Amino acid sequence: GAGVSQSPSNKVTEKGKDVELRCDPISGHTALYWYRQSLGQGLEFLIYFQGNSAPDKSGLPSDRFSAERTGGSVSTLTIQRTQQEDSAVYLCASRPGYTSYNEQFFGPGTRLTVL
Amino acid sequence: GIQVEQSPPDLILQEGANSTLRCNFSDSVNNLQWFHQNPWGQLINLFYIPSGTKQNGRLSATTVATERYSLLYISSSQTTDSGVYFCAVSPQGAQKLVFGQGTRLTINP
Numbered sequence: 556g557a558g559v560s561q562s563p564s565n566k567v568t569e570k571g572k573d574v575e576l577r578c579d580p581i582s583g584h585t586a587l588y589w590y591r592q593s594l595g596q597g598l599e600f601l602i603y604f605q606g607n608s609a610p611d612k613s614g615l616p617s618d619r620f621s622a623e624r625t626g627g628s629v630s631t632l633t634i635q636r637t638q639q640e641d642s643a644v645y646l647c648a649s650r651p652g653y654t655s656y657n658e659q660f661f662g663p664g665t666r667l668t669v670l
Numbered sequence: 671g672i673q674v675e676q677s678p679p680d681l682i683l684q685e686g687a688n689s690t691l692r693c694n695f696s697d698s699v700n701n702l703q704w705f706h707q708n709p710w711g712q713l714i715n716l717f718y719i720p721s722g723t724k725q726n727g728r729l730s731a732t733t734v735a736t737e738r739y740s741l742l743y744i745s746s747s748q749t750t751d752s753g754v755y756f757c758a759v760s761p762q763g764a765q766k767l768v769f770g771q772g773t774r775l776t777i778n779p
Contacts, residue, residue: 597772598758648767656700663710
């Protein structure tokens with residue numbers, strides 16, 4: 556079956572602009588995650604959605620970052636007033652079931668470059 | 671928070687060699703996964719192994735949860751095995767994955 560898909564694959568933007576990144580999880584997966592991979596920080600958790608529960612936003616680095624998940628499926632990560640330190644690869648993952656006792660599957664990522 | 675340490679950070683081998691990658695974690699976990707990040711940046715799932723031993727072809731993994739470590743074995747290495755290998759864990763009570771810094775494996779022909 557289809558895996559996790561993300562769009563765009565690459566995004567170049569100017570400092571101060573807003574960007575939206577999209578994630579389509581594997582069909583039927585109830586959990587969706589966003590992570591970020593940057594040279595200085597490695598792979599780090601940003602936000603977690605599970606069904607209709609309130610999201611775990613504990614990994615978002617600032618209030619310029621927000622995410623939503625519509626209809627329990629597609630998710631959008633929005634970064635407002637982008638800064639150069641936001642440059643990174645943004646990875647989305649999805650997982651079946653309602654506990655962490657299940658495997659996460661990752662999408663190909665969106666490479667964000669802020670000039 | 672939980673600490674995840676991978677060793678060695680870099681490993682260079684000739685084709686055909688065997689290798690062992692290690693992942694130590696500082697607290698009890700619900701989930702442990704090994705990934706291979708290919709040159710295009712895609713994270714490929716290798717094993718979901720919070721405990722026990724699994725094998726898949728030339729690759730195998732063992733997690734000793736009581737001693738808080740996991741090992742990934744690669745036998746008869748091929749150049750296509752090159753890339754970065756990540757260990758990631760979910761601490762008990764948490765849903766997210768916490769990643770180690772990775773082991774960069776280079777297999778020379």
